[in-house]
Amino acid sequence: MSAHTDTLDFNSEKYVDVTESLFNSVKRIRDNKVIKLPYFNLLEGTRAVEIGNAKLDTGLIELSEKELKFDTSAGRSEEEVIGVMIKLLKSVISWFNNSSLPVTVCSCRYVQTILGNYKGKLTDCTFVNTRDVDGDISDSTSTEWKLVNRFLKSFVLAIIKFVGLCLEIACETLYEEEDIITRDLDMNFLTTVPAEQILKDVSTQHSIIQLESGISSDGKVILQALFGLSICLLKLPSITQISIPLFQNQTSNKIFTPPFTIEALKALKCLSSYDLSKYKAPEGSFSKYVQTAANNRSIPSELTSVSLEYCLNQLNFTFAFAQRYVQELQTIRGVQQFNQYLRYDISSKITAEYNGISRGLLHLFLVRDDRSLLGSSEGIESYCMRLLENSTCFLSQIFHPETWTSVQGSEAHILSVRDEVNEKVERLMTDIVTGLYHNMVSFTCNRCRQRQLNSRGITLWETLQVNSESLELDLDNKYSIGDRLGDSDSLDDQPALPLSSFVYTTKLSIMIDVALSGFELNLYKPYEMNWIHWFVSYLSSIFISFYKNRIDQLLNYKKGYITIQLPKRIKKQKAGAKKDALKAQHKAYVTKILPLIEETISYNNNFIIPLYECLKSITDALQLSFYALNMLNIIDLVPNFEMCSTEHIYNLRFKPWSAVGVPEIPTYSHYLRTLPKGCSDGSNENSKSMAVAFINEAISTLAACKDRLQGLVHSFERELRPLVTPGTIDWFQSLSKTCISHTIEFNSLIKQINGGIDTSKLKLEFGPGYNIYFPKLTIVPQSK
Amino acid sequence: MNMSTIEPSKFIGTKLFLRVKDGRSLQGILTVIDPFGNLLMNNVVETSKDKLNYQENHERELGLVSVPRDEIVQVLMEKKIYSQIV
Numbered sequence: 001m002s003a004h005t006d007t008l009d010f011n012s013e014k015y016v017d018v019t020e021s022l023f024n025s026v027k028r029i030r031d032n033k034v035i036k037l038p039y040f041n042l043l044e045g046t047r048a049v050e051i052g053n054a055k056l057d058t059g060l061i062e063l064s065e066k067e068l069k070f071d072t073s074a075g076r077s078e079e080e081v082i083g084v085m086i087k088l089l090k091s092v093i094s095w096f097n098n099s100s101l102p103v104t105v106c107s108c109r110y111v112q113t114i115l116g117n118y119k120g121k122l123t124d125c126t127f128v129n130t131r132d133v134d135g136d137i138s139d140s141t142s143t144e145w146k147l148v149n150r151f152l153k154s155f156v157l158a159i160i161k162f163v164g165l166c167l168e169i170a171c172e173t174l175y176e177e178e179d180i181i182t183r184d185l186d187m188n189f190l191t192t193v194p195a196e197q198i199l200k201d202v203s204t205q206h207s208i209i210q211l212e213s214g215i216s217s218d219g220k221v222i223l224q225a226l227f228g229l230s231i232c233l234l235k236l237p238s239i240t241q242i243s244i245p246l247f248q249n250q251t252s253n254k255i256f257t258p259p260f261t262i263e264a265l266k267a268l269k270c271l272s273s274y275d276l277s278k279y280k281a282p283e284g285s286f287s288k289y290v291q292t293a294a295n296n297r298s299i300p301s302e303l304t305s306v307s308l309e310y311c312l313n314q315l316n317f318t319f320a321f322a323q324r325y326v327q328e329l330q331t332i333r334g335v336q337q338f339n340q341y342l343r344y345d346i347s348s349k350i351t352a353e354y355n356g357i358s359r360g361l362l363h364l365f366l367v368r369d370d371r372s373l374l375g376s377s378e379g380i381e382s383y384c385m386r387l388l389e390n391s392t393c394f395l396s397q398i399f400h401p402e403t404w405t406s407v408q409g410s411e412a413h414i415l416s417v418r419d420e421v422n423e424k425v426e427r428l429m430t431d432i433v434t435g436l437y438h439n440m441v442s443f444t445c446n447r448c449r450q451r452q453l454n455s456r457g458i459t460l461w462e463t464l465q466v467n468s469e470s471l472e473l474d475l476d477n478k479y480s481i482g483d484r485l486g487d488s489d490s491l492d493d494q495p496a497l498p499l500s501s502f503v504y505t506t507k508l509s510i511m512i513d514v515a516l517s518g519f520e521l522n523l524y525k526p527y528e529m530n531w532i533h534w535f536v537s538y539l540s541s542i543f544i545s546f547y548k549n550r551i552d553q554l555l556n557y558k559k560g561y562i563t564i565q566l567p568k569r570i571k572k573q574k575a576g577a578k579k580d581a582l583k584a585q586h587k588a589y590v591t592k593i594l595p596l597i598e599e600t601i602s603y604n605n606n607f608i609i610p611l612y613e614c615l616k617s618i619t620d621a622l623q624l625s626f627y628a629l630n631m632l633n634i635i636d637l638v639p640n641f642e643m644c645s646t647e648h649i650y651n652l653r654f655k656p657w658s659a660v661g662v663p664e665i666p667t668y669s670h671y672l673r674t675l676p677k678g679c680s681d682g683s684n685e686n687s688k689s690m691a692v693a694f695i696n697e698a699i700s701t702l703a704a705c706k707d708r709l710q711g712l713v714h715s716f717e718r719e720l721r722p723l724v725t726p727g728t729i730d731w732f733q734s735l736s737k738t739c740i741s742h743t744i745e746f747n748s749l750i751k752q753i754n755g756g757i758d759t760s761k762l763k764l765e766f767g768p769g770y771n772i773y774f775p776k777l778t779i780v781p782q783s784k
Numbered sequence: 785m786n787m788s789t790i791e792p793s794k795f796i797g798t799k800l801f802l803r804v805k806d807g808r809s810l811q812g813i814l815t816v817i818d819p820f821g822n823l824l825m826n827n828v829v830e831t832s833k834d835k836l837n838y839q840e841n842h843e844r845e846l847g848l849v850s851v852p853r854d855e856i857v858q859v860l861m862e863k864k865i866y867s868q869i870v
Contacts, residue, residue, distance in 0.1 A: 010803055015860035018795075022821070022859050025792040029819040035792045036816040036824075045816060045824050048848040051804055052855035058846075059808060059830060068835055129836065186845065293835070297847030 049299055056299045061292040070284035072113040072127040075144025078219040081152050083281035084110060085226045086308065088159050091286075092233075093311040095163070096355035099304040100181040102291050105163055107303050110156045112290045115187040122193045122201075125157060143214025151223060154198075154205040157190070158230035161198045164189030165237045169360040179356030179446060185294040195234050202231050218274065225270040232264035232319065239322050240364040243375035244329050246338065247386065255330050261323035268316050276308055318358050325362065328726070329374060335386045336603055337723055342366075345727030347443040347450060348772060354446075363444035371437075380440065384433045391505075392498040392551060394558045394597050395589070396483055398425055398475065406480035417479060428464075428471055432503065435460050439510075447772075451517045454510050455656040461507035462660050468500040485553050487565075496554045504662075505551070508543045512536055512615070514656050516773035526635040526764055527646075528653055530626040531671060533619040535654075540616035542663045547609050552601070559597050562589045603723065610712055614735055617705035618774065621739075624698040625746055625777075628691035630679050632759035634779065637679055638672070692753060695746050702746075706739035737770035742777060749779050792817055794869040800825065801860040802851060808832045812849065821853035 010017075029035060036042065050056035076084075088111070091104040105111055114125045127149055140149070167189060170180045190198070206227035209220055239258060291300055306314075328345065332338045346366075350359060367373060371380045378386075388396075397403045407417045438460060442453035475481040476495040486492025515532050518524055524532060566586045573579040630637040639646060650668040651658075657665050676694075678687050713732050716724040753759060762779050769776040795814050800823075802810045812828030828849040834842035 010801070010809075010858060010860060014862060015801060016863045016866045017858060018800075018861045018866060019856070019859040021790050022792075022795055022800075022817075023853070025790045025795065026817060026819050026821050029792055029817075032819055034816050034818045035796055037797055040815050040826075042816070044848065045850065048824060048850040049846055050850045050852070051808075051810065052806075052852055059832060060806075063835075293842065293844065295845040297845070 049297065054300075058291045058296050058298070058300050061288045061300050063287060063289055063292070064284070066284040067287035067289055068284075070109045070282075070287070070289075072110050072129055073149060075142050075146075076148050076152075076282060077144060078147060078215050078223075079279050080282045080285075081147045082219065082222055082226070082276075083279040084108070084152060084285050085155050085223075086276055086279055086311075087281040087286060087305070088156065089226075089229070089315070090305050090308060090311045092159060092163065093314045093355075094304050094306045096180070096314065096357055097304075097306060098177075098179075098181060098356075100183050100298070100301065101163070102183065102185055102294075102296065102298070103288075103301045103303045104305075105159065106185060106187065106290045106294070107286045107288065108156070109285050109287065109289065110152065111160055112294070114153070114156060114160060115189070118188060118190060120192050122157075122190075122197055125153070125190075127153060143212060146212065147215070151205050151209060151227075154202045155226060155230050157198050158202045158234055161190050161193065161195055162230070162233045162236075164191055165195065165234070166357045166360075169237065169357060169364065173360040173363045173444075174356045175445075175449065178449065179359065183298065185290065185296055187294065195237075199231060199234050202227055202234070206231065221270065222274055222276070222279075225267040228263055228267040229271070229315070232260045232267065235260040236264075236318070236322065237361065239326065239361055240368065241375070242326060242365070244326070246329075246332060246374050246376040246378045247335060255327050257323060258326055261319045261326075264319040265316065265323070268312055268319070272312055314353070314355065317353055318355070321354075321358060322361070325365065332725075334599075334723065335383065335390045336600075337725060338383075339387070340728045341725045342440070342443045343728075344731045345725050348731065349727060350444065350447055350450070356446075359444050359446065363441070366444065367437075367440055380437050381429075381433050384429070384436050387436070388432075388499065388502055390596060390600060392502045392554060394498075394555070394593055394600075395561070396498045397481055398472065398483075398499060404479065404481050421475060421479065421481060424471055424475075428468055428499070431464055431467065432499075435464050435503075435506070439506075447517065448521060451514060451521060454514045454517070457510050458507065458514060458656055459659045461503060461510060465500060465503045465507055465662070468503050469497060472497045472500055483554070483558075485550070485557055492553065492557075496550075496557070498554060501546075501551060501554065505543065505546065507660075508539060508546070508663075511657055511660065512539050512543070512612075515539070519775055520772040522766075522775075524653075526626070526629075527637050527639055528649075530623060530637050531650060531653060533622045533626065534671060534674060535657075535666065537616050537619040537623065538666060539663070540612045540619070544609055544612050544616065547604055547612075551604065555597055555601050555604075559594065559601070562586070562594050562597075599723075606712075606715065607724070610708065611732075614705050614709055614712075614732075617701050617708075618735065618738065618742075621698040621701040621705070621742065622774075624694045624701070625742070627676055627679050628694035628698070628749075629764060629779075631687040631691040631694070632753070632762070634759055634762050635764050637675065688753065688759075691759075692750060695750055699743050699746050702739040702743045706736050706743070709733075709736035709739065731771070734771035735774075738774040741770060742774075745777050745779065752779075790870060795861075798861060798865055798869065802856055803858040803860075804851065804855045805857055810846075810849065810851065812846075815848075821856070823851045823853075823856070825849050825851060 034042070049058065051059070054060045088105065088108050091108060095101060095104040106115070110127060113127050113129050117126055117128070117130070118124045140146075166180075167182055167184065170176075170182050174180050176182060206224060209215065209223050209227070212220070215223070235258075238260070242256075242258065286303060288300065288303065291298075325346075329341065332341060346362065365374065367380070368375050372378065373380070373383055385399075388399075393399065401418050401422065404418065404421070407414050409417075435457070438453065438457055442450045442457070445453060472482055472495060483496035483498050484492075485494050485496045515536050518532060519529070566582070566589065570579060570582045570586060573582060626635065626637060629635045641649070647668040650671070654665060676690075678690060709732050713729055713736065716729055716732070752762075761782050763782045765778045765780055766775040767778060795817065798814055799811060800814050802823075802825075804810065809831045810825065810828050811831070812825035814823060815826045816824035826848050828846045829843055830846050831841050831843050834840040
C-alpha cells in the first residue's frame with residue numbers, strides 16, 4: 001500500500017514509542033482473557049471496522065483513476081448532466097428502499113463535493129473541490145459549464161435538501177434500519193438553508209433553461225421536467241402543513257388538490273414518454289469514494305440502484321397517494337367513517353410499495369405536532385370524545401355532572417363528590433386518549449410493526465378495560481352515577497357501562513386483528529392456522545353477541561329515553577319554567593342526539609355486525625376445510641414434536657392474548673375438545689366421506705357468505721355511500737373474492753377425491769390471497 | 785525501568801497513536817486488548833495522505849476500530865500520559 005506514507009510525526013518529542021512495552025505487557029495476560037474498559041460490552045466489538053481487512057476497512061477501497069480524479073466543476077454535455085440527474089433520482093429511491101446514503105445519494109461526487117464545501121451558507125455550495133489540485137477550470141461561459149455549475153448544481157441542491165427533510169421526517173416517525181437507514185457520514189444536509197431559498201434557485205433555473213441556446217429541445221423538456229420534479233419533491237413535506245377540516249359538513253363540493261402533486265405527476269408522465277436510457281452519467285460521477293473519504297463507521301458496501309422504471313413508478317406512487325389522501329380525507333363526514341378510513345384505506349393498504357418516507361409523511365399529515373388531526377381544530381382528545389359519543393356514550397351521565405342528582409347531602413359534600421368523580425373520569429379519559437393515540441400511530445407503520453404495536457395494544461386496552469369497568473361500577477355503587485340498560489322496575493336495570501363497552505369492543509377488534517395479521521406475515525404453520533381460525537371465530541362470536549345484546553340494548557334504551565320517557569316526564573310536569581326547560585331539552589335531543597343514535601344503530605346493524613359475521617363464516621368454513629384436509633392426510637392438525645409438547649407451542653402462539661382476562665382465552669384442551677372425532681386420533685374409518693361432507697359444508701358456508709358480502713357491497717354503494725369509504729368497499733369485495741377463490745379450490749379437491757386420487761400424496765400450499773388476512777389455498781401434488 | 789513490567793490494564797483507556805502497515809495513522813482510545821496484541825480502539829481518527837492532493841493529509845473519523853497485531857507497525861503515546869502509567 002504505497003498510497004499512504006507517514007501521516008503523523010512519529011518522531012516528535014511529544015510522543016514516546018510504547019510498541020514494545022504494549023506488546024510485552026500482553027504476555028502477562030493469563031487464561032486467554034481480554035483486558036477491556038470496565039463499561040465496554042464486548043458484543044459491541046462485533047460492529048467494529050477492521051483495519052487491513054479489505055472487506056471491513058473502507059480505507060482500503062480501491063478506486064479507478066477516473067473515480068478518484070473525477071472533476072465535479074468541469075463542464076459536461078447535456079446527455080451526461082441529464083444522466084447524473086436521473087441516476088441521482090434513482091439513488092434517492094434506492095435509499096427509500098432501505099439502502100444507506102453512502103451507497104446511494106452520497107455516492108454521487110456532486111453531492112459529496114457540495115456537502116464537503118458546505119459550511120452553513122448556500123453560497124458555500126459549489127462544485128469546486130478545493131482539495132483537488134488538478135481540478136479543471138473550464139470556460140465559465142460555455143453551455144457545458146452552465147449545465148454543470150448552474151443547472152446540475154441547482155438540481156443537486158434540491159435533492160440534498162429533500163434528503164435533509166426526509167432525515168428530519170425519519171427522526172420523528174420512522175424506525176432506523178427497519179424503515180430507512182439514516183446513516184449520513186456526519187454530513188450536514190443543508191439544515192441551515194431554508195427550503196424556500198433552494199426552491200427559488202431551482203425555479204429560476206427551471207424558467208431560464210428555455211433561453212439556453214446550446215441545449216437540444218428534447219434536452220430542455222427533460223431538464224424542465226426534472227427541475228419540476230425536484231421542486232415538487234421539495235414541496236412534498238409541505239403536505240404536513242395542509243389543514244383539512246374534519247367532521248364538518250362540507251358546504252362546498254370543491255375538493256382541494258395540492259398543486260405540486262399535479263405538477264409532479266405531469267413531470268413524471270413527461271419523463272416516462274422519453275427514452276431516458278441513452279442519458280448516461282459520466283464515469284466516476286458515482287463511486288465508493290465517499291466511503292473512503294468521509295467519516296465512516298461502517299464497512300465497505302457496494303453501490304445500489306433501482307431501475308429507472310421502478311424509480312418513476314415509486315415517485316408516481318408517492319405523489320399519487322399524497323394527492324389521494326388529501327382529496328379523500330376532505331370527504332370524510334363522520335367519526336366512524338374516519339375510523340374506517342384509517343383502518344381500510346390507510347392501515348391495511350400499507351403495502352411494500354409504501355416507502356418509509358411516504359409512511360412518515362402520512363403519519364405527520366394525519367397527526368400533527370400539536371396532536372391535532374389533519375391540522376384541523378380536531379385533536380386526539382376531541383376525536384376520542386367524538387368517538388365515544390358516536391358509539392356507546394350518548395348522553396352518558398358520566399360526562400354530564402349536571403345529571404348527578406343522585407348525589408345528596410350538603411353542598412360541600414356534593415361539590416367534593418363532583419370533584420372526586422370528575423378527577424377520576426378525567427384520569428381515565430387521559431388513558432383512553434393514550435390508547436387511541438397508540439392505535440393512531442400504528443396505522444401508518446409498516447405491517448409488521450403494526451402487528452407488534454397492536455399486540456402491545458391488547459395489553460394496553462385490557463388495562464383500560466379493567467380501569468374503566470371498575471370506575472363505572474364504583475360510581476354506580478357509590479353514587480348511582482352512570483347509565484342503565486333499563487328502567488328501575490325492569491329486569492334490565494343493570495349498569496350499562498358505556499365507556500367500558502367502548503373499550504371492550506376496541507380491544508376485541510384489536511385482538512382479532514392481531515390474530516389475522518399473522519396470516520399476512522406468514523407466521524403460522526397449517527396446524528396453527530386452524531388454531532387461529534378457531535380463535536377468530538370464537539372472538540367474532542363474542543364480538544357479535546356483545547353488539548347484538550348489550551350495545552343494542554344500551555342504544556335502544558337511550559333512544560327510548562328521548563322518544564318515550566322524556567315526553568312522558570314533560571307531560572306530567574306542571575306548566576312553568578321547568579316544563580319549558582324540559583321541552584327545550586327534548587327538542588335538542590330529538591334534533592341532535594336521536595339522529596346520531598339511529599345512525600349508530602344502523603351502522604352497527606348494517607356494517608359492524610355483518611362484517612364480523614362474515615369473518616366468522618369464513619373462519620368457520622376454513623376450520624371445516626382444515627378438518628377435511630387433516631382427515632385426508634394432507635395436513636396434520638395435531639402434530640407431535642419430539643422436543644416439546646404441542647401445548648407449549650400453542651401457549652407460545654397465544655402469548656399476545658395471554659394477558660387478557662375477558663373474554664377468557666381458550667386453552668389447548670379446549671381446542672382439542674372442539675376437534676371432530678377422527679381429527680385428533682385419525683381413527684375414523686369413514687374419514688374420506690366425512691372429509692367430503694366437511695368440504696361441502698365449507699363450500700355452502702362460503703357461498704352464503706359471498707352472497708351476503710356482495711349484497712353488503714351493493715347496499716354500501718346504493719345507500720350508505722357517504723358513510724363507507726372506498727377502502728372499506730375494497731375490503732368487503734376482497735372478502736367476497738376470498739370466498740369464491742376458496743370455493744373453487746375446494747370444489748376442485750372434491751373432484752380429485754371423487755376421481756380416486758390418493759390424497760396423502762397431496763399437499764397444501766399458500767400464496768397471496770385477495771384479502772391480506774386470508775392467503776390463497778392451493779392443493780397440489782407433493783412432487784410439485 | 786523495565787518496560788515489560790507494565791500491566792496491560794494500564795494502557796486501557798489511554799489515547800494511542802498507531803502507525804499501520806499501509807502508512808495510515810490511527811489515533812483513538814484503547815478499549816480492549818487481547819493476549820495476542822490485537823487492539824480494539826474507540827473514537828478513532830484516521831489520518832492518511834489525501835488521495836486528491838498527496839501534499840496534504842486527510843483526516844476522518846472511523847469510530848470503533850479493531851486493529852490486528854500484524855497490521856501495527858508502531859504505537860506511540862503522549863509522554864505526559866506515559867509518565868502517569870509507568
